[in-house]
Amino acid sequence: MPSSDTLTPSLDPTVAHLEPVAMEQAHRHLVAKILAELTHERLLAPRPAPGQVDTWLVTTGSGSEYRFRGRVHRLEHWTVDPASIVRTIDGVESAVDALDAVVDLADVLGIPGALLPVYLEEVASTLQAAAWKRTHHRLTSADLVHADLPTVEAAMTEGHPAFIANNGRIGFSLDDFAAYAPETGAPVRLQWTAVRRRLAHLSVGEGWDEASLWAHELDDDLVAGWRELLRGLGEDPDDYLFAPAHPWQWQHKLAITFAPDVARRDIVPLGPGRDDHRAQQSIRTFLNASDPARHYVKTALSIQNMGFLRGLSPHYMRPTPAINDWVAGRVRTDPELQECGFDVLREVAAIGYTGGAYQRLPQPSAHQKMFAALWRESATSRLRDGERAATMASLLH
Known part of the structure; x- marks a missing residue:
């Protein structure tokens, strides 16, 4: 019964x-x-x-x-x-x-x-x-005129204006959609890892080094706790770099596809960070909602969206800050662009994991683009009094 x-x-x-x-x-x-x-x-x-x-x-x-x-x-x-x-x-x-x-x-x-x-x-x-x-979605155009950047990003309904299947996201479950889709506006805490230094690379742009990057992005006591965790595992903290990952990527790819690397302590899970982030329309780039002056973070995300997997190549990440420095230098020495007040948001740092068997394969594959990230300057950090940030996509929406 x-x-x-x-x-x-x-x-x-x-x-x-x-x-x-x-x-x-x-x-x-x-x-x-x-x-x-x-x-x-x-x-x-x-x-x-x-x-x-x-x-x-x-x-x-x-x-x-x-x-x-x-x-x-x-x-x-x-x-x-x-x-x-x-x-x-x-x-x-x-x-x-x-x-x-x-x-x-x-x-x-x-x-x-x-x-x-x-x-x-x-x-x-x-x-x-x-x-x-x-x-x-219930916000009107009048509401959005005075809204902040995270609110506007979440309120956009169309995504790419011309691409037909612009919200493909093959690999997301309904729970993943609720947790990570830009339109839900849900807070996301990035999964942080320590990666063995000799199996990874960190590139930084002009005006930055490893210490200043961590000081800008992470609280001192959090870093101290991570270093102590590594010591507790019998590892030397100086042998590691810190690398953020999308929570979905950690659960579905890194902890499984890179299970041997985790077991060898080449990748050490440190848990979620403290800051809440919001996914931008590009889905794998996050703005920091807890401290908007901190950098945007772009992560690898191995879901299929708009026709291909949204990975990041560690090898492409290596020269990224230097390329951004060059572009910024050209823009900032151009009289006409400076008269217009035009500038660029540099991608000031990038990290990539190059260890494991996948990177040794001669044929390029999506598996070689599963673990990398970059940091981009936040628009909020560049605002003057009376200004608010908006993406061009939102203005043309």
């Missing part, structure tokens, strides 16, 4: 946003984007609907037809009205569905058959995120 405290069946709250109205809006928005962007790229050639102004037809290789209202702007950019889209198959109206649109246009897209299901998965994930944003 069932017990008296048997739970009443109820909808899982983590998927409450996956409901018909929000999903239909998400489908229509994405299909409008598909039609507009593929036409701009000249993969589609809509023909005018007879006797109708600004109404267009696209017939697909699968036999379906799309009718929609749209306007053509300069440089062949299109605006498509999502509410106007009608899809028919053999003259019978059918649901407007972004995944069906991709299948309808498969011959135009030219995606290999083996990869098409993966692309559909990215499109489905993008729809999931769009439905979440449509059921959770």
Whole structure:
């Protein structure tokens, strides 16, 4: 017999946003984007609907037809009205569905058959995120005019303006989405590790060294505690560098894929840092919410997003600060740019783990890009009185 405290069946709250109205809006928005962007790229050639102004037809290789209202702007950019889209198959109206649109246009897209299901998965994930944003975001444009940078970053609904599957994030669970997606605005504490110095490299830009970097980014007593932890393991703290990792990356990749390295104490987990961070729209770059003057931190994140894994190469990280110094030098000695008040946010430090078997392989792979990070100057640290930071993406949103 069932017990008296048997739970009443109820909808899982983590998927409450996956409901018909929000999903239909998400489908229509994405299909409008598909039609507009593929036409701009000249993969589609809509023909005018007879006797109708600004109404267009696209017939697909699968036999379906799309009718929609749209306007053509300069440089062949299109605006498509999502509410106007009608899809028919053999003259019978059918649901407007972004995944069906991709299948309808498969011959135009030219995606290999083996990869098409993966692309559909990215499109489905993008729809999931769009439905979440449509059921959770409540801030208006008027609210955002006076909001701070983290709030604006979380409130953005579109991501990349032209990329179709711009919220693919293959590898994230629903819990990961809630914890790490930029639109949720959840606080994130980076996972810190100690990596054996001879198996890693730390590059710093002009005006920085290892000591000043840790002093800027980490509390002295926290560093002292980490050094004591290493001594307790029988290791010399001076033989190690500190390296941040995305919490997802630690749980799903580093602690498993690099398990032998952890066992050898080549990588030592130190636990989460003290500062709360917020994911920016690029998903793997964080701003420091606890101390906004501290650097942005960009981490490797081995999820598939917008078509490829978001790793960071330790070898590419090595020259990054020097390249940034060169660019900053050019900008800061250019009279016209200085007159405009233009400057750059330098990537002032980068770290990469080069130990383990993966780095010895001659063929480049995603496994060689799983553990690296960089530090970029914070826009907040450069603000003058009366100024607020905003990304160009948010201004054009």
